[in-house]
Amino acid sequence: MSNAIGTATNALNSSTHAEATRRGRGLNTLLRITRMNLRHPRQVAFAFCSTIGAVILQLLIPQLLGRAVDQTQLAIGDGVTGTTAEQALWTPALLLLGVSALRGLFTMAQNYFAEAVGHHVAYELRLACYDKIQRLSFSYHDRVHSGDLIMLGILDLDGVRTYFSNALVRVLLLSMLIGIGAYTMISTDPVLGLVALSFVPFVAWRSSVTQLRLRATWLDLQERLSVLSRVMEENLAGIRVVRAFSAQAYEMLKFDRASKNALDRAHDQVDVSVPNTSATTLSFFFAMGLVLWIGCNKLIAGDITVGTLATFLTFMTILQMPVRQIGLMVNAFARASTCGSRLFALLDQDIAIRDAPGARPLEISEGILRFDNVSFAYPGTENRAILKNISFEARRGETIAIVGPPGSGKSTMAHLIPRFYDVSGGAITIDGHDIRGITLATLRKMVAVAQQDAFLFTTTIENNIAYGDPWAREQRIERASESAQLHNYILSLPSGYETVVGERGASLSGGQRQRLTIARTMMLRPSIVVFDDSTAAIDGATEQRIRAAIRRFAKDRVTIIIAHRLSLLTHADQILFVDNGEIVERGTHQELLAKRGRYKGLHDLQLRPGDDNAIANGGVT
Ligand SMILES: Nc1ncnc2c1ncn2[C@@H]1O[C@H](COP(=O)(O)OP(=O)(O)OP(=O)(O)O)[C@@H](O)[C@H]1O
DSSP, rough: OOOHHHHHHHHHHTHHHHHHHTOOOHHHHHHHHHHHTTTTTTHHHHHHHHHHHHHHHHHHHHHHHHHHHHHHHHHHHHOOHHHHHHHHHHHHHHHHHHHHHHHHHHHHHHHHHHHHHHHHHEEEEEEHHHHHHHOOOHHHHSSSSHHHHIIIIIIHHHHHHHHIIIIIHHHHHHHHHHHHHHHHHHHOOHHHHHHHHTHHHHHHHHHHHHHHHHHHHHHHHHHHHHHHHHHHHHHHHHHHHHHTTTTTHHHHHHHHHHHHHHHHHHHHHHHHHHHHHHHHHHHHHHHHHOOOOOOHHHHHHTOOOOOHHHHHHHHHHHHHHHHHHHHHOOOOHHHHHHHHHHHHHHHOOOOOOOOTTBBBBOOOSOEEEEEOOOOOOOOOTTTOOSSEEEEEEEEEOOOEEEOOOOOOOHOOOOOOOTSSOOOSSSEEETEEEEGGGGGGHHHHHEEEEEESSSSOSEEEEEHOOOOOTTTOOOHHHHHHHTTTTTTHHHHHHHGGGEEESTTTTOOOOOHHHHHHHHHHHHTOSSSEEEETTTTTTSOOOHHHHHHHHHHHHHGGSSEEEOOOGGGGTTOEEEEEEETTTEEEEEEOHHHHHHTTHHHHOOOHHHHHOHHHHHHHSSSOO
């Protein structure tokens, strides 16, 4: 698989910088896709050779047919009847059969190899896109809806996949067929040839225009299908909310509207394509009628034979389909250009957070984490500072607690340490090294964040816990889940650690999910660990036991605990009270109580929840 990613990435990166800057321009996109196709020279060569073979054999058929008709004519004229006449027909009949069968084989080979090239390119692109999506920064994923990325991986990828068979191979096939066919007919009889070909320009023009118009509506249809998939995805993700609020009717209406929008566009497509089919068929039969009329006159005048007329009519029948396919070919170019430019836009997307040139692996010595005058705004909302002048220091073995009202910036502070986002001002250092100069892989190995939202993968509990260390021994996994107070519950399940959880597995309660996340984090043995409100859904008694485990775990690392429930934080070496992105109070539990400020207010509120005075002084906004 890594080879395939490598091949794709090489192919994609091989484009020059100039190309990248002119990205989106159709020709460059097509050249880039063509180069990706040429990375499979053997299949490309086989596809082109089979196409040439199939065309040559196909062009032989009208000639053979014409000759067979003429031979029959001659036999009848010479008064040959019965077995001799039948024998005279055997040779052209068998020849025709043989040529047709061989042509079928060549066409089969052409389709096989052309499809194979397309599928290989699609496979490589799919992996390259997936690889890119894994590496793109959080700020990108904040902006782009996952439904749009999924559609990109299905519809746009298909537009690039079919480029080789529907565009490149068809160019060769159509130009040979129409070119040699036209030359043969015109050189045989210029007048009849020109009349027989009279439908070609009209059909080519008409089907190209139609396909381009269809293309425009198709792009719009794709957008509408994207919206439809977004509505469906959100509905499925939020199915419990929908049911809890009895919002089925509203959701149905929303889906119906999106679905109807897509239907309208599909109708537009039918409106464009049906008249085109009728017009091109009419023009073809009109030309055929003319050929018959002129041809019969020439036949009567003795200018041509019946066989020649039959050759012309067969040529026309053979040419009809490819000429109509000119439109499809034009569409395949246009589609590949649009779909390709969208895919390349993703692949060329700058990764905002990546290793700086010369980045060094993180080697922890003293294990000191420092926030030095850090300020931060989310990309896209730069004028809204989320963190302002945050400074603090934590040493190995110390626990820093962060409290504050919702939305004050606590999680944001945590997300800056593993560089989910980069600081806008100031610096975060570990042992004096700016984290922007450390390789991401080593930084994220040393910094673990137990996220607020406990996400489960659809796999066993064991795999979920050992996600960061898949080769961990069973005992370690069990120890981590014991610390997270989950071990006994897991043992009570019929399949124990082998129980499959996640979207299509057994459900865990909110608290159990949080405990699993804590166990997953404890497996990593990081130097800096953040527990981001990770016990909010856990009952008081269990939380006490987890607190003891976290304290043991915190002994040889920097621990940051973000929590609303102060009982979890009282032992912290330093508590930071954050409000509106600023540290407004700091100190130990006792120091902050003595200050009688915001922290004390919040503390009193949690001790005496109904007390109006406490609410008035509380830290909750
Ligand atoms: N990805 C994002 N893009 C833009 N703004 C964001 C993003 N994530 C959070 N914010 C904004 O940043 C502010 C701080 O959010 P943050 O999640 O850090 O708060 P918090 O103190 O952890 O809140 P809570 O206690 O509710 O978890 C909020 O106003 C939020 O709307």
